[in-house]
Amino acid sequence: MRIRDIGATALAVALLAGCGTDGGGRGGGSDGGGLGGTLTVLAAASLTDVFTDLGARLEGDHPGLEVRFTFAGSSALATQITQGAPADVFASANPDQMAVVTDAGLTDGEPEVFAANVLEIAVPADNPGGVTGLADFAREELTLALCAPEVPCGAAAEEVLDAAGVPAAPDTLEEDVRAALTKVELGEVDAALVYATDVAAAGDDVEGIAVPEAEDAVSDYPVCVLADAPNPAAARAFVELLRSGDGQAALSAAGFRLP
């Protein structure tokens, strides 16, 4: 279902890109202005809030430009790109999924790491399960969520739990990190292992508990302009914005580590 929706969006984006007007712009951005049309960014689910803000900032600098995002699990996005989804930029939560795209020869230039993320425990605001650390993930009586091992947050969780020797007893293996977080927000699980940035974005319904064991499994976020980008100039401007002082400050404020 999700894939079908994205397909429809991608089609709409392609159509819009075809008739986009060059809006002139006041050229406040790094590229000297003149960016227009539609920029399509496929980004890992954990980037939802900060990328939406940065996209609005880029649109503000270039009035003719429309920035569209598809946020989903990095592996789903990598599959879409290899299946020919029209997009300009891919930002992955995991170098492995970026490698799927670079190995297929679909990127323009080398991917650059623009941020990093570390796992944290998310619990509902009142912490009904009395969770204090990673060891609680072995408690059978708690309702626990992890990401599925097929997606980056799940692979990282598996690595951290294995390294710490915690025999995890999850009740559900979620399809992406936001789905795991939603279950914490609804109070339906006692704890989930998600990214620190997701806890930062979740607000008052969710409390974060730092995981010292996770420091060895920090995940790098690479970004790359795609080889078949319909709007390569805007794509490069977006990547430059991520790497700029402004972009890095926004990422840091959202809870990301900086490379």
Added chain:
Amino acid sequence: MSRAERSVPAPLLIPAVVAVAFLVLPLVGLLVRTPWSGLWPQLTAPGVGEALRLSLVSATLATAVSLVLGVPLAWVLARSRIRGRGLLRALVTVPLVLPPVVGGVALFLVLGRQGIVGRWLDEAFGITIPFTTTAVVIAETFVAMPFLVISVEGALRAADARFEDAAATLGADRWTTFRRVTLPLVAPGIAAGAVLCWARALGEFGATITFAGNFPGTTQTMPLAVYLALQRDPEAAIVLSLVLLAVSLATLLLLRGRWLGRSGAGAVP
């Protein structure tokens, strides 16, 4: 039969052929991309049989629940004279237009640990529904039951109410009339609705992964297994889809021959 075959008018034939192509070509696409040589290891991979069994069991249970609750509802919609039937019918179709993921969240808000009913179930009986096989059946029933209700209601409206009137004049009460006259009369409609309901339940993804979560053996049905396989290994996902497709087609063909065919023939005067 033979007369009908001879005379399919072109204005019907051409769109029908286009429709068949449109519906069947994606299946051909799957078959073309199937890694036939690696089929056996994919099929016997751990978890595939488990997911298939869980899918069949939960879809069948969801259909059973839908029959028990949905046929009476269809009767109320088609035959009773209660006020607000139009509104009731619109409400019944809500799960059809609701994105299934939203349906899953809605189920949480009612039956989850913090939900209106779920909180009470938890406190009074220590029962929590999310992340269990029961939750899979509930999610599938929520999404699939409207298909059955609408089919059966259509069959009831098309059925000749004079048989029921005749039963009533012979002294049968409405419950007896329903059991002995109405039910046999609309049996083909009920069967068709049940098949539609079962097929929809079997393919259910959004409400299930939201409300029941995803755990192998407990809540991971085939559509969920396919979705996650797609994240890592698209070829495995294609094989899993084919398995689900083959099993559901085989079941439907078997039913059509054995059950639908007979009751269908019986309904034709």
